[in-house]
Amino acid sequence: MSTKKILITGGAGFIGSHVVKLFLNKYSNYEIYNLDKLTYAGNLENLKEIEANPNYHFIKGDIVDANFINGLFEEYNFDGVLHLAAESHVDRSITDPLAFVMTNVIGTVNLLNAAKNNWVNSEGKKFYHISTDEVYGALGETGLFTEETSYDPHSPYSASKASSDHFVRAYADTYKLPVVISNCSNNYGSHQFPEKLIPLCINNIKHNKALPIYGNGKYTRDWLWVEDHARAIDLVFHDGVLGETYNIGGFNEWQNIDLVKTLCRLMDRKLNRPAGTNEKLISFVKDRPGHDLRYAIDASKIQKELGFEPSLNFEKGLEITVDWYLENESWLENVTSGNYQNYYQEQYLEKR
Numbered sequence: 143m144s145t146k147k148i149l150i151t152g153g154a155g156f157i158g159s160h161v162v163k164l165f166l167n168k169y170s171n172y173e174i175y176n177l178d179k180l181t182y183a184g185n186l187e188n189l190k191e192i193e194a195n196p197n198y199h200f201i202k203g204d205i206v207d208a209n210f211i212n213g214l215f216e217e218y219n220f221d222g223v224l225h226l227a228a229e230s231h232v233d234r235s236i237t238d239p240l241a242f243v244m245t246n247v248i249g250t251v252n253l254l255n256a257a258k259n260n261w262v263n264s265e266g267k268k269f270y271h272i273s274t275d276e277v278y279g280a281l282g283e284t285g286l287f288t289e290e291t292s293y294d295p296h297s298p299y300s301a302s303k304a305s306s307d308h309f310v311r312a313y314a315d316t317y318k319l320p321v322v323i324s325n326c327s328n329n330y331g332s333h334q335f336p337e338k339l340i341p342l343c344i345n346n347i348k349h350n351k352a353l354p355i356y357g358n359g360k361y362t363r364d365w366l367w368v369e370d371h372a373r374a375i376d377l378v379f380h381d382g383v384l385g386e387t388y389n390i391g392g393f394n395e396w397q398n399i400d401l402v403k404t405l406c407r408l409m410d411r412k413l414n415r416p417a418g419t420n421e422k423l424i425s426f427v428k429d430r431p432g433h434d435l436r437y438a439i440d441a442s443k444i445q446k447e448l449g450f451e452p453s454l455n456f457e458k459g460l461e462i463t464v465d466w467y468l469e470n471e472s473w474l475e476n477v478t479s480g481n482y483q484n485y486y487q488e489q490y491l492e493k494r
């Protein structure tokens with residue numbers, strides 16, 4: 143088997159760290175280059191298990207720096223790119239949209255340019271852009287996002303991801319860059335920064351703090367276990383057809399309020415608290431501006447064409463996730479001890 147040099151951007155983040163670990167454990171002929179700026183969301187502790195692997199290389203750097211990115215491609219002549227680096231939190235995008243334009247749009251275009259300029263012979267190469275279902279906008283009570291659904295982003299985050307998806311397709315059409323894209327629903331699992339709904343609630347329940355539910359709590363998301371997403375990414379990278387888009391989802395829709403109540407009950411048991419204790423922490427707060435009502439994915443294309451199936455039901459996945467956070471208290475303390483700001487507390491503390 144020939145050695146391949148694979149660039150993974152954002153490999154110190156939540157999903158990226160699971161992908162780095164999966165690839166290193168599965169493909170002994172891959173040299174993995176993890177390029178990450180280590181923002182508040184990137185944490186090398188996520189990669190402790192594999193940091194001594196001789197096939198693993200960490201590069202600290204910013205995808206917004208075009209010269210630096212071009213130099214990396216010149217130096218390493220990567221065979222493939224999995225691009226996950228991004229600003230990823232909707233609430234932060236409402237406060238600081240420009241940071242999202244810089245990393246998600248400019249950073250992606252810098253990577254595309256570097257691939258275009260350096261992959262003179264692109265035979266066997268692949269540029270894989272990892273994106274979100276949020277680019278499709280919001281669904282009503284019924285319907286599903288398919289790969290043909292028109293883009294209709296509402297938040298600065300989803301607008302920046304939609305823009306980056308368009309650039310990726312434009313480089314395929316204009317310069318014949320070998321690309322593939324996937325759009326996935328909400329992920330949950332270990333190592334997720336505790337500003338997103340599930341880890342935030344786990345952390346707050348543990349510390350007996352209020353559980354902020356935006357608006358009436360009837361907003362709906364489709365949830366997929368992060369390790370299943372990493373498996374889907376593996377399938378798309380290796381078997382996905384160039385130029386194609388694949389929607390990835392868990393066939394697992396939950397209204398936020400029902401999800402949080404389920405989590406409360408699970409954690410009553412885990413923390414040996416009387417039934418009903420944690421639900422008392424639920425606090426309905428001011429809604430997120432531009433809040434998308436419902437996301438739901440039709441994942442039949444990746445199921446039929448690449449054989450992808452989620453491996454876990456949600457209750458099991460949630461339990462594994464809660465256990466991980468309860469066993470990794472120091473991880474939580476470390477990632478929240480820096481100059482991280484809890485955007486919810488600043489913006490949404492106001493009760494409805």
Ligand code: NAD
Binds near residue numbers: 227231
């Ligand atoms: P994350 O915020 O946990 O991690 C992002 C990583 O990118 C961090 O390690 C960070 O340090 C790095 N990064 C940020 N800006 C950078 C820059 N300018 N240069 C280099 N590195 C930079 O995000 P995540 O939840 O792991 O998401 C990864 C990707 O998957 C993103 O592209 C996101 O849009 C997409 N996605 C996420 C979800 C989800 O539910 N989390 C769902 C679908 C798609």
Ligand code: TYD
Binds near residue numbers: 231328337339357361
């Ligand atoms: P989030 O985890 O931020 O993911 P996204 O906005 O990308 O879907 O939020 C998931 C859902 O939970 C979304 O409808 C917003 C809501 N939410 C709350 O009600 N309270 C919170 O504290 C957070 C962070 C999110």
